[in-house]
Amino acid sequence: EKDVLILAIESSCDETAAAVVRNGREVLSNVISSQIDLHTLYGGVVPEIASRKHIERINQVIQEALKESNTTFADIDAIGVTYGPGLVGALLVGVAEAKALAFALNKPLVGVHHIEGHIAANFIEHKELEPPFFSLVVSGGHTHLVKVKDYGSYEIIGKTRDDAAGEAFDKVARAIGLGYPGGPKIDKVAKTGNPHAIQFPRAKVENAPYDFSFSGVKSAVLNYINQQQMKQEEILVPDVAASFQKAVVDVLVEHALRGAKDFHMDSIAVAGGVASNSLLRDEMKRACEEAGMKLYYPSPVYCTDNAAMIGVAAYYEYINGRRSGWDLNAVPNLRL
Numbered sequence: 001e002k003d004v005l006i007l008a009i010e011s012s013c014d015e016t017a018a019a020v021v022r023n024g025r026e027v028l029s030n031v032i033s034s035q036i037d038l039h040t041l042y043g044g045v046v047p048e049i050a051s052r053k054h055i056e057r058i059n060q061v062i063q064e065a066l067k068e069s070n071t072t073f074a075d076i077d078a079i080g081v082t083y084g085p086g087l088v089g090a091l092l093v094g095v096a097e098a099k100a101l102a103f104a105l106n107k108p109l110v111g112v113h114h115i116e117g118h119i120a121a122n123f124i125e126h127k128e129l130e131p132p133f134f135s136l137v138v139s140g141g142h143t144h145l146v147k148v149k150d151y152g153s154y155e156i157i158g159k160t161r162d163d164a165a166g167e168a169f170d171k172v173a174r175a176i177g178l179g180y181p182g183g184p185k186i187d188k189v190a191k192t193g194n195p196h197a198i199q200f201p202r203a204k205v206e207n208a209p210y211d212f213s214f215s216g217v218k219s220a221v222l223n224y225i226n227q228q229q230m231k232q233e234e235i236l237v238p239d240v241a242a243s244f245q246k247a248v249v250d251v252l253v254e255h256a257l258r259g260a261k262d263f264h265m266d267s268i269a270v271a272g273g274v275a276s277n278s279l280l281r282d283e284m285k286r287a288c289e290e291a292g293m294k295l296y297y298p299s300p301v302y303c304t305d306n307a308a309m310i311g312v313a314a315y316y317e318y319i320n321g322r323r324s325g326w327d328l329n330a331v332p333n334l335r336l
């Protein structure tokens with residue numbers, strides 16, 4: 001059988017990324033040009049700046065992905081690209097680039113859903129993982145419980161009603177002076193704090209056992225900080241970080257395990273930027289061992305935004321015969 005090589009492009013937020021993936025599971029190159037330093041100056045992603053930086057960097061990133069994988073455009077079977085959800089201007093850069101390449105090279109074009117990419121990141125290092133399985137997708141923009149029925153076939157079991165898990169990490173980090181991006185910073189400082197120091201709420205959504213709500217815990221942290229300041233009492237940043245992180249992780253773990261059991265799944269794959277959180281990994285491991293559930297998560301580099309995961313998802317779309325037309329457009333609120 002002939003190898004299938006996908007050149008994948010990802011530009012939905014603040015990473016300009018390109019990758020070459022062989023036969024859906026083997027990453028030949030994975031180039032990520034992060035803009036984090038730029039956006040840190042503003043305390044979050046500035047969409048206009050993100051779009052402009054993607055334009056500046058995308059051709060170089062693609063060239064590097066080809067070079068690192070020892071391939072040329074001629075070797076590529078199809079071009080995969082994230083077309084949503086994400087920042088519209090940022091997405092458009094990748095989509096326009098992919099369309100231009102596919103048209104000029106006369107190769108098939110495959111549009112990929114960003115969340116499908118995050119889930120597919122688990123296929124890279126876990127060759128035995130195949131659908132059906134349950135997935136907890138936790139990123140800066142999304143918190144989803146997903147039943148992965150087959151390659152390219154998903155059922156959303158639950159989602160957040162307000163903030164995404166990563167968004168809550170970022171907002172709380174800003175409030176306690178840790179800066180952007182907040183997730184990794186809270187993860188690190190929480191290691192020196194007491195997770196039981198402050199009781200933050202574990203919110204449930206009435207009549208929706210699989211849905212999430214994180215705006216409550218975020219507000220509780222902000223209130224706590226205000227109260228401490230008014231009382232002129234010290235704010236112990238490691239304790240706040242650890243207690244907040246524990247509150248979020250408790251809910252994620254409980255929902256993921258309950259969902260997987262209720263839907264008769266025997267494995268859970270965690271995905272998205274927050275999947276690299278060390279407490280979430282530890283607690284998921286403990287809970288899954290206890291429940292006899294198999295647990296999968298990607299290495300940190302495949303948790304946060306990258307193009308390798310888009311290449312994996314594009315491969316399965318491609319071999320299932322799915323193609324995008326020249327009218328492919330960026331869809332900022334694309335549904336799974």
Ligand code: KG4
Nearest residue numbers: 139140141166183184187273274277304305
């Ligand atoms: O998947 P991703 O790179 O982008 C989106 O699709 O949103 O996720 C980024 C999010 C950010 O909110 C970031 O703070 C969070 O993932 N994150 C973490 C950690 N690393 C990244 N959150 C908690 N703990 C971490 N170690």
Ligand code: ZN
Nearest residue numbers: 118139304305
């Ligand atoms: Zn993402």
